[in-house]
Amino acid sequence: MFDNLRMALQQKGITIKRYAEILGIGEKTAQNKLTGKTDFTYPEFRKTCTLLFEYNADYLFTETAIKKNPCDRVS
Numbered sequence: 292m293f294d295n296l297r298m299a300l301q302q303k304g305i306t307i308k309r310y311a312e313i314l315g316i317g318e319k320t321a322q323n324k325l326t327g328k329t330d331f332t333y334p335e336f337r338k339t340c341t342l343l344f345e346y347n348a349d350y351l352f353t354e355t356a357i358k359k360n361p362c363d364r365v366s
Contacts, residue, residue: 292327296351299343314338327354 300310311321314335323329331339331352340348 292354293325293352294355295346295353296339296343297325299346299351303343305342313342 300307305313307321307325308318311318314321316324316335320329324331324335336348336352339351343351
């Protein structure tokens with residue numbers, strides 16, 4: 292569900308296991324949060340934003356991946 296967040300974690304070399312450790316939660320709970328089965332708490336949101344400060348929070352926590360600029364022309 293949070294494909295942009297998953298991609299950002301991957302780009303920084305952060306595994307789901309490590310991300311869970313950073314948030315202070317179990318790995319299964321982290322997976323549930325990334326799939327949208329469980330909501331992020333505000334402290335988890337803040338930790339994620341601090342960890343991935345290069346990214347805009349709206350980008351990270353959008354529920355669908357931003358795959359293509361809608362203004363791009365089709366060739």
